[in-house]
Amino acid sequence: MTQDAGGGRPLGRMEQRMTESELLVRCRWLLRTRWVFATALAGVLALNEWLRLQEMTGPIWVVAALIGLYNFGLTAWTRRLDSALRLQDAEGGTASGRGRIETLVFVQMALDALALTLVLRYSGGIENPLAFFYIFHVTLASILLSRRLSYGLASVATGLVTVIAAGEWSGLLRPHYRFLSGLSNLTAPVEIHSNGPLVICYLAAFACAMYVTTYVATSVAAQLRQREAQLLRTTEALRETSCKLAELEERKSQFMVTAAHQLKSPLAAIVSLINAAATGQISPAKQKEMLGRAVSRAEVAVRQVQELLALARLRTLSPARQSWKVFDFREVLDGVRAAASDREEEKRVKVDFEAPAQPAWVEGSRDDLYDAVMNLVDNALKYTEPRPASEAGTVRVALRPAPCPEPGRSSEGWELTVSDTGIGIPQAELPKLFQDFFRAGNAVRRKIPGTGLGLSIVEQVVRMHGGAIRADSVENRGSTFTVWLPRAP
Amino acid sequence: MAEEKTILVVDDDPDIVESTRVVLESAGYRVTSAANAAEAVSCIERQVPDLILLDIMMAEPTEGFHLSYKLRDDPLYAKIPIIIVSGISGKTGFNFSREKDTDYVKADDFLDKPVSPQTLLSKIATLLERKRGPRKPG
Numbered sequence: 072m073t074q075d076a077g078g079g080r081p082l083g084r085m086e087q088r089m090t091e092s093e094l095l096v097r098c099r100w101l102l103r104t105r106w107v108f109a110t111a112l113a114g115v116l117a118l119n120e121w122l123r124l125q126e127m128t129g130p131i132w133v134v135a136a137l138i139g140l141y142n143f144g145l146t147a148w149t150r151r152l153d154s155a156l157r158l159q160d161a162e163g164g165t166a167s168g169r170g171r172i173e174t175l176v177f178v179q180m181a182l183d184a185l186a187l188t189l190v191l192r193y194s195g196g197i198e199n200p201l202a203f204f205y206i207f208h209v210t211l212a213s214i215l216l217s218r219r220l221s222y223g224l225a226s227v228a229t230g231l232v233t234v235i236a237a238g239e240w241s242g243l244l245r246p247h248y249r250f251l252s253g254l255s256n257l258t259a260p261v262e263i264h265s266n267g268p269l270v271i272c273y274l275a276a277f278a279c280a281m282y283v284t285t286y287v288a289t290s291v292a293a294q295l296r297q298r299e300a301q302l303l304r305t306t307e308a309l310r311e312t313s314c315k316l317a318e319l320e321e322r323k324s325q326f327m328v329t330a331a332h333q334l335k336s337p338l339a340a341i342v343s344l345i346n347a348a349a350t351g352q353i354s355p356a357k358q359k360e361m362l363g364r365a366v367s368r369a370e371v372a373v374r375q376v377q378e379l380l381a382l383a384r385l386r387t388l389s390p391a392r393q394s395w396k397v398f399d400f401r402e403v404l405d406g407v408r409a410a411a412s413d414r415e416e417e418k419r420v421k422v423d424f425e426a427p428a429q430p431a432w433v434e435g436s437r438d439d440l441y442d443a444v445m446n447l448v449d450n451a452l453k454y455t456e457p458r459p460a461s462e463a464g465t466v467r468v469a470l471r472p473a474p475c476p477e478p479g480r481s482s483e484g485w486e487l488t489v490s491d492t493g494i495g496i497p498q499a500e501l502p503k504l505f506q507d508f509f510r511a512g513n514a515v516r517r518k519i520p521g522t523g524l525g526l527s528i529v530e531q532v533v534r535m536h537g538g539a540i541r542a543d544s545v546e547n548r549g550s551t552f553t554v555w556l557p558r559a560p
Numbered sequence: 561m562a563e564e565k566t567i568l569v570v571d572d573d574p575d576i577v578e579s580t581r582v583v584l585e586s587a588g589y590r591v592t593s594a595a596n597a598a599e600a601v602s603c604i605e606r607q608v609p610d611l612i613l614l615d616i617m618m619a620e621p622t623e624g625f626h627l628s629y630k631l632r633d634d635p636l637y638a639k640i641p642i643i644i645v646s647g648i649s650g651k652t653g654f655n656f657s658r659e660k661d662t663d664y665v666k667a668d669d670f671l672d673k674p675v676s677p678q679t680l681l682s683k684i685a686t687l688l689e690r691k692r693g694p695r696k697p698g
Contacts, residue, residue: 335647335673340575342674347579350677352586361582364575512619518574 087167089303090296091156094172097215098149101179102142109138112190126252130193138186145179177220180212181227188231195250196264197236197273205232209281213288221289225281232277239264326507330379333508333523337372341365371520378524382507385439385531397559400431400485403441404470411448411466418464420455420491422448425469431485432559435536440556443532444468446525447489447552453519454550455493466491476555477539484538484558490551496544504542505530513546529554565688566590568609570600570627571645572618576673580613583677589684597627604637611684614667616646625666632666641687642666645680647673 112135119125152175156168184205191199205228212224238244263269347353348361404426411422433440448468455464466489473486496504496511503509508523529552533540537557544550567589569580574595581591592609594600596618603609612631616624624644631637644667669683 332647336573339647339673340573340579343576343579346674346677347582350583350586353582357582361579364578368575515572515619 087169088160090299091168091172094169094176094215095149095153095156098172098176098179101176101211102146102149105138105142105145105179105183109135109142112138124251125194125248127193127248131190134186134189134193137189138183141182145175145182148175173216173220176215177212177224180208180216180224184208184224184228184231188235191232192235192244193248195248196239196244197232197270198263199250202232202277205277205281206284209285210288213285214292218289218293221285222282225285229274229278229281233274236264236270236274240267240270329508334372334375334379337368337375340368341372344368371522375522375524378522378528381442382524382528382531385528385535395435396437397432397434398437400433400440400470400487400556401426403437403444404468406441407444407448407468410445411452414452418452418455420452420464420466422452422466422468425467425471427471431470431472433485433536433556434559435556436532439532440536443529443554444487444489446529447554450525451489451491451493451550451552453493453521454495454514455491456517464492472558473555475539475557476541476553482557485556487554487556488551489554490549492549495546495548495550496542497546498544501542501544505540564588564590565610566592566607567684568600568603568612569593570595570597570612570618570624571615572596573615576615580680583680584684587681597623597630600627601630604631604640608637609640611641611643611687613643613645613680613684616644628666641668641690643669643671643683643687645671645673645675 112131116128116132116135119128152168152171159166159168187201187204187208191197191201194201208228209221209225213221216224235244263273344361344365348358348365353361404424408422408424414420415422448466451466455466469488469490471486473484475482475484476486494513494517497513500509500511504511505526507527509526510521510523514521530540533554533556539555541553542550543553567584569577569584569591570593571577571580572595577593577595581593584591592603592607594603600612600614604612614624614628616622618624620626624646628642628644631640631642668687671680671683
């Protein structure tokens, strides 16, 4: 990750690659433009040979040839850099290539400035109005390069013109070529280079033009870059959101297919049982048995629908906390204790409750938390098989203060454990335990009825309250579900 | 029915097994049942059925498919007609049919749960008439 040009948040690799590609496109454009310029310069020089407007054009021919020569070199450099960056991308590298491309662009601009200076030098010196052409270089540099390199190029241009002006004024650069010498008999000779104060004024105005242009152009370019980066980020965010939406849609469809299938199983059994009961060739007792089975399956289907609705409500309304209240969590345990006591005797399973002496304040939906705890206790009772009275199974429900078990969270809260001495859950199936409709293989094999939605509901309720849930189990030894809920503020 | 035919019902849902048993026994068939592929193999080894009604999703999601492949690959049992009776089309979106799916799904016919007694009995009768029963093992 690197910082973006505008100094905002770090750019992603995609954004980096896009700005690099943009710079490379501009690089190639510069290369093409330079061929046009070199050809145009040669054309003008050829025309000059015929019209004789400018004397001593030999050195300018050399400059035109040099421009063509270094453009070959720059073309090769650009291709090599492009290949290197593509290879890096293919290998999954994340290093930024922007610095290397900017160096390439800066070298191009500096060489162009030098070529312009040589043309200037051999076609009239500072009296030649071609000096205005430096504006093109600094403007282009300000658009393409960083602020530092843009000012660097403005300084290079100013320095080169200063060398010419100072050299010609001091007499170190001789002879002084006159601009359009072929026309000089028509016009009064302009002699700035030999007039010290004029040279100083000229250089001051030139430097001012270079730096002000750089300042204005870099400011505008920075704003544009910031907007471009923002646009890229927005595009990336939209793409991510679109992917997430597609994934959610896929999961929703999968959930609906699974739910429909799960509902179809009891319905298919009900229809089969009723059909069997209606055959008319079975005894009334068998008929009654078939219809009784159909009713049981219908009850399971109804429970499944109720749990599906509960899950849908929790998932849809999970952010809505307006109806939440601060309450003593021990009240929930009291309610669960009363409900569980009815089943204790029936199941020959002992249920022990342990709660702290002080109130256990939590904030949330009392009804949803009651359902969640009841679900866990119900499961514990269901999966703890009746044993001989002498060695009755045990379910333990304990509440105690505890810090948040998740790393990085320091909040205080309450830990509720529901342990049983039941059939347990196979180790390999523990990770799937909270998936919708999942049922452990040993429970299915024992034909213990269940919808596979209870733990999904519990997890949803706990998560909705900012809590955490964990399951530990040893097959045939028992399971422990640990729920942590944050203390009410 | 001159000869009592034996139908093996392989399904992990005891209500489906029981209701199918009632329908088939009322029609004069003898019914054996298995709740999974392993039990089914034991049943078949004890007595080769004249036809198998096979569920697909049992303890494993493709248990029925695997059993049908296993039986088709075994020369002793390859000729037992198999009808796949499953609710799998609801889950997978596949709607199996005898015309297009018997090449890769090793079954003679397909039925989607719940099946009406008339349809079930008619399919069984058609298959038993069309196919000769398998040789006895050994």
